[in-house]
Amino acid sequence: MSPRVNGHTRPLGLLGYPVEHSLGPLMHNAAFEALGLNYCYLPLPVAPEALGQAIAGLSAMGFVGANVTFPHKQAVMSYLDELSPEAQAIGAINTIVFREGKRLGYNVDGIGFLAGLTSALGIPVQGQRILVMGAGGAARAAVYTLVKAGASVTVLNRTAERAQTLVNSLRPHLPASASLDWGALTPEAVADRASGADIILNTTSAGMLPNVEATPWPEGLPFPPSAVAYDMIYAPRETTFLRTAKAAGARTLNGLNMLVHQGVQCFRLWTGQQPPLDVMFAAVTDQGVTH
Ligand code: NDP
Numbered sequence: 001m002s003p004r005v006n007g008h009t010r011p012l013g014l015l016g017y018p019v020e021h022s023l024g025p026l027m028h029n030a031a032f033e034a035l036g037l038n039y040c041y042l043p044l045p046v047a048p049e050a051l052g053q054a055i056a057g058l059s060a061m062g063f064v065g066a067n068v069t070f071p072h073k074q075a076v077m078s079y080l081d082e083l084s085p086e087a088q089a090i091g092a093i094n095t096i097v098f099r100e101g102k103r104l105g106y107n108v109d110g111i112g113f114l115a116g117l118t119s120a121l122g123i124p125v126q127g128q129r130i131l132v133m134g135a136g137g138a139a140r141a142a143v144y145t146l147v148k149a150g151a152s153v154t155v156l157n158r159t160a161e162r163a164q165t166l167v168n169s170l171r172p173h174l175p176a177s178a179s180l181d182w183g184a185l186t187p188e189a190v191a192d193r194a195s196g197a198d199i200i201l202n203t204t205s206a207g208m209l210p211n212v213e214a215t216p217w218p219e220g221l222p223f224p225p226s227a228v229a230y231d232m233i234y235a236p237r238e239t240t241f242l243r244t245a246k247a248a249g250a251r252t253l254n255g256l257n258m259l260v261h262q263g264v265q266c267f268r269l270w271t272g273q274q275p276p277l278d279v280m281f282a283a284v285t286d287q288g289v290t291h
Contacts (some may be wrong), residue, residue: 005040008141010110011061012270013044015054015076015120016069019062021167021235023284024067027263030283034276037063047077055079055096055103065097065270073137080105089173090141092145095266106269109138112143112262117199117230119261120181120253126150133185134203135163140231142203143180144170152155154193158204158216187218200245202231207239234259234284256284 020043028041028238044066046054051072056079058066068076072094077083080096080103093105118124128151134138136159143166147153157163163182175181183189194200200223206214212289218242223229231243234255242252260280267275 003014003256004038008038010064011042012041012066013058013071014062014067015044015046015051015058015073016070017045017047017069019043019069022069023259024081024191026284027280027283028267029262029277031263031267031280034272034279037271037276039271044286046072048072051075057209058096059098059103061138063098063273065095065266066120066264066284067228068094068096079103085148085173086144087276088109088142089144090137091139094262095269097269106143106260106265108265108269109141111257112146112260112265113258114145115147115264116257116261117253120257121228125199128152128198128201129196130201131156131190131197132201132203133157133190134205135159135166135182136203139203140166140233142201143167144173147174147178147180153181155180155182156185156193157182158185172186185216187221190218191221194221194227197224199228199230200224200235202229202239202241205233207231207241208233209235212236213240215244217241219246223250225249228253231255232258244257256281258283261263 004126004155024044032039082104084106087107090107093107094109095106097104130146130151130153130264133154135155143153155163167180167182202216204216206216223245226249227246230253231239231242232255233239237254246252263280264275
């Protein structure tokens, strides 16, 4: 159902390029509708060279806020007045709030990821050994949040220097006792770290539509059945990585719960209301992935 738009409607949107496949409009508009809130969330395709104008325009037009996705998550920071501690540590933002003439930047990817993971597991991540494959923007948010929550994390990336940069740049924002190391995503390193891991997390884009056969998991390496396999990808719902883990008898989780839980955090920031989690989940899980 589309929300009723009238003269009192408060606009929000998603800044990205492209944005056509985003599930954000469905998820947030379903939540506004369910709570009877007069907000409307729009897809806002903005080319990189127009980002500054777009931010000024949203502010001038009375937008409540926006989400920010590829390719603007870092570039947008220079157009904002204040950044949350998470946004500063992670070095990217995914949520803007326009409040009292100020442009406030947040990164709720990590908080959303952790909330989704802990609610699915039913236990905190403190003391858990977590192998993270990948060292891009999503990995930065997850690693920062996991280590802050007391997990012990190893980051392995195809380009090893990127894993090193991630770890070194997060360290100043983490307690001195933080347990965090890095390496290259080689079959040997994965085999070594996976054997003692409680959770194995794919933050790479390997396996995402349309390259669904790709996987960061080394060919022929048995997946440890006692580890939980988490893939941040949600299109497709079950990646080759998750299929490998499932075949070994491991528990699997896809990225839909991260998507919804980060949406929950944004919803709170924009409206100050308790978001309807079930409605938001239903809005995204009912969607077949066709692209
Ligand atoms: P980035 O482009 O910043 O990083 C991509 C990462 O994937 C890099 O570590 C890259 O390694 C690695 N990679 C790409 N292809 C391969 C491959 N074939 N084998 C091994 N590693 C590979 O992307 P993001 O961090 O922003 O996003 C990563 C994934 O997370 C995407 O699939 C995205 O959809 C998903 N995501 C999900 C969210 C959710 O709500 N569920 C939220 C945000 C992201 P290298 O450095 O060597 O190039």
